[in-house]
Amino acid sequence: METALLLKKYNVAVPRYTSYPTVxxxxxxxxxxxxxxxxxxxxxxxxxxxxxxxxxxxxxxxxxxxxxxxxxxxxxxxxxxxxxxxxxxxxxxxxxxxxxxxxxxxxxxxxxxxxxxxxxxxxxxxxxxxxxxxxxxxxxxxxxxxxxxxxxxxxxxxxxxxxxxxxxxxxxxxxxxxxxxxxxxxxxxxxxxxxxxxxxxxxxxxxxxxxxxxxxxxxxxxxxxxxxxxxxxxxxxxxxxxxxxxxxxxxxxxxxxxxxxxxxxxxxxxxxxxxxxxxxxxxxxxxxxxxxxxxxxxxxxxxxxxxxxxxxxxxxxxxxxxxxxxxxxxxxxxxxxxxxxxxxxxxxxxxxxxxxxxxxxxLSEEDLGIRRHILNIMCREHTSYHKGIPDEIQARLKPLLSDKLITINEKEIKITSIGKSFLRNVCMAFDEKLWEKQPKTQLFSSSI
CATH class of the missing domain: 3.80.30.20 (tm_1862 like domain)
Incomplete structure (x- = not known):
């Protein structure tokens, strides 16, 4: 997909991820x-x-x-x-x-x-x-x-x-x-x-x-x-x-x-x-x-x-x-x-x-685990799961995979060169708090 189309597709309200959970x-x-x-x-x-x-x-x-x-x-x-x-x-x-x-x-x-x-x-x-x-x-x-x-x-x-x-x-x-x-x-x-x-x-x-x-x-x-x-x-x-x-x-x-x-x-x-x-x-x-x-x-x-x-x-x-x-x-x-x-x-x-x-x-133990994955994505452009990527995470990442923003193997997720412009969107896939409770009012600014 062309960069302009990707920018349009992923220009959604996204947290800035200075922390997990976000404020x-x-x-x-x-x-x-x-x-x-x-x-x-x-x-x-x-x-x-x-x-x-x-x-x-x-x-x-x-x-x-x-x-x-x-x-x-x-x-x-x-x-x-x-x-x-x-x-x-x-x-x-x-x-x-x-x-x-x-x-x-x-x-x-x-x-x-x-x-x-x-x-x-x-x-x-x-x-x-x-x-x-x-x-x-x-x-x-x-x-x-x-x-x-x-x-x-x-x-x-x-x-x-x-x-x-x-x-x-x-x-x-x-x-x-x-x-x-x-x-x-x-x-x-x-x-x-x-x-x-x-x-x-x-x-x-x-x-x-x-x-x-x-x-x-x-x-x-x-x-x-x-x-x-x-x-x-x-x-x-x-x-x-x-x-x-x-x-x-x-x-x-x-x-x-x-x-x-x-x-x-x-x-x-x-x-x-x-x-x-x-x-x-x-x-x-x-x-x-x-x-x-x-x-x-x-x-x-x-x-x-x-x-x-x-x-x-x-x-x-x-x-x-x-x-x-x-x-x-x-x-x-x-x-x-x-x-x-x-x-x-x-x-x-x-x-x-x-x-x-x-x-x-x-932070709970679950929070700390998610925080580690989000920090890895933002700072190292990859993260891995010892026991394999959970099914629900794989499902959320599927559109990003098809758009070539990431690559995935059995245990690891990597950001591609194109995906570097969409780090915040990738982080959303790991954000359990956000998926459990979608905001009813606008909380975040757009990603682009």
């Missing part, structure tokens, strides 16, 4: 903070030598990017910085108490929101205090997301001094019409300046975020954006599909469905982007991520060491991920936990000395 299928009723703390302590004890991952959510932005699906708080009042940082530090101290000792940290990622909304000095306080109660592993990767329009040389220097070696710049599109519709403004000159300064300081990996399917986007405009980005030679490029979910994110009602490329038009944008990236030497790592073959993400893929967590693809595999801040999600491997989604509720729990966990899921 809408968490069993919150069986979850409690006591059990969560127990799983954190046990996983830390079992995998202490490998180190832990730390995600810190910094939700504040000065203006609303209307396309954005992240948990944000819009304000120009920078007095919010200090109390929020104090709360993050208290939350970290609570987790250190649960762990019972100073842990080794293998990975830190600052996400948001706009982490560079915070002053360089306040970020220095936050990371310095965290590292007083921890030790970085020798191969630690520290990264932060940044807005090209407000990232200063001081941000770059201070964070690099603290050990940050990776930077992710949110660009999305350079087309002025698209920027107006999504209320996200930065020039190629600003991006080039931050990129050059970061490299000069010693950052070893720089990622650009680009999105296809944005309102007002055209083939010509996207081509220009990607070619401009490629000239700056970022080590990685995340080429995401725009997720139109106005029922969850009212800011997306700033434009109408008429402004959004759909169907064949969106498929054409996707194919163009992939072609230009491949032509420029960017390897398809999987699920919207591309990297030069000199980058650690590509090397991890080749060495079958790639991992995926709530932060996306990473070359750092840890069994324990602790999320700090409003809406942050933690993963103890056998359980997930999410913090409150409002700043007020988060700060209230911290002030009362309560670990700010609002909901979560304790």
């Amino acid at each position: 809408p299928y968490w069993d919150n009723e069986k979850f409690n903070v006591y059990d969560w703390e127990k799983t954190v302590g046990k996983t830390y004890s079992d995998y202490k030598k490998e180190g832990i991952s730390l995600y810190i959510h910094l939700p504040f932005c000065e203006s609303l990017c209307t396309y954005c699906g992240c948990n944000t708080r819009i304000t120009k009042n920078h007095n919010v910085e200090q109390p929020y940082i104090e709360a993050l530090i208290k939350e970290w101290e609570m987790y250190v108490s649960v762990l019972g000792e100073m842990p080794k940290i293998k990975e830190i990622h600052l996400g948001g929101g706009t982490p560079t909304f915070f002053s360089a000095e306040n970020l220095e306080v936050l990371i310095s205090v965290i590292l007083q109660n921890a030790e970085l592993t020798k191969d630690a990767e520290l990264s932060f997301e940044a807005h090209p329009a407000n990232t200063t040389l001081k941000h770059l220097k201070i964070l690099n001094t603290l050990g940050f070696n990776r930077l992710s710049l949110g660009i999305q599109d350079f087309d002025p019409k698209v920027q107006f519709l999504i209320n996200r403004f930065q020039t190629p000159e600003q991006v080039a300046k931050v990129t050059e300064e970061a490299r000069g300081i010693g950052y070893t990996s720089i990622n650009f975020d680009l999105i296809y399917g944005l309102p007002g986007q055209t083939l010509f405009g996207l081509s220009d954006t990607i070619k401009t980005a490629i000239l700056m030679k970022p080590d990685r490029i995340a080429f995401y599909s725009y997720a139109h979910v106005p029922w969850l994110k009212p800011g997306q009602r700033h434009y109408t469905e008429k402004d959004i490329p759909i169907g064949e038009n969106k498929f054409a944008l996707y194919q163009l982007g992939r072609h230009l990236l491949a032509e420029a030497g960017y390897e398809d790592v999987g699920m919207d991520h591309f990297a030069l073959n000199s980058d650690s993400l590509f090397q991890a893929m080749v060495e079958q060491k790639l991992h995926r967590n709530f932060m996306g693809y990473t070359s750092q595999h840890t069994h324990l991920l602790i999320g700090l801040g409003v809406s942050a999600i933690s993963d103890s491997w056998t359980a997930f936990a999410q913090n409150p989604k409002t700043v007020e509720s988060y700060l209230d729990k911290i002030q009362r000395g309560i670990l700010p966990v609002e909901k979560g899921h304790l």
Whole structure:
């Protein structure tokens, strides 16, 4: 079947699979903070030598990017910085108490929101205090997301001094019409300046975020954006599909469905982007991520060491991920936990000395088995069953097999080169929660 027909056939609502079970299928009723703390302590004890991952959510932005699906708080009042940082530090101290000792940290990622909304000095306080109660592993990767329009040389220097070696710049599109519709403004000159300064300081990996399917986007405009980005030679490029979910994110009602490329038009944008990236030497790592073959993400893929967590693809595999801040999600491997989604509720729990966990899921043995298969498909492009592939899984995979997205033998399922564009669709075949209970309302964005 032609690629265009496959794209049309498999362009259905699909989870993004940053976890299994996916968040809408968490069993919150069986979850409690006591059990969560127990799983954190046990996983830390079992995998202490490998180190832990730390995600810190910094939700504040000065203006609303209307396309954005992240948990944000819009304000120009920078007095919010200090109390929020104090709360993050208290939350970290609570987790250190649960762990019972100073842990080794293998990975830190600052996400948001706009982490560079915070002053360089306040970020220095936050990371310095965290590292007083921890030790970085020798191969630690520290990264932060940044807005090209407000990232200063001081941000770059201070964070690099603290050990940050990776930077992710949110660009999305350079087309002025698209920027107006999504209320996200930065020039190629600003991006080039931050990129050059970061490299000069010693950052070893720089990622650009680009999105296809944005309102007002055209083939010509996207081509220009990607070619401009490629000239700056970022080590990685995340080429995401725009997720139109106005029922969850009212800011997306700033434009109408008429402004959004759909169907064949969106498929054409996707194919163009992939072609230009491949032509420029960017390897398809999987699920919207591309990297030069000199980058650690590509090397991890080749060495079958790639991992995926709530932060996306990473070359750092840890069994324990602790999320700090409003809406942050933690993963103890056998359980997930999410913090409150409002700043007020988060700060209230911290002030009362309560670990700010609002909901979560304790994984069953079946969940853990399925999670392994889904991670294998996303990160290694194959998975296997010791006792043979179950009949119901084979039945669900049959259409993908006939469309040559996968190959199957008695025990193993492999992704083909064509199938790499449809990893999320393949993962659906293993998702027992989804098959047991089909959503009655739209929960997920389309796969392409």
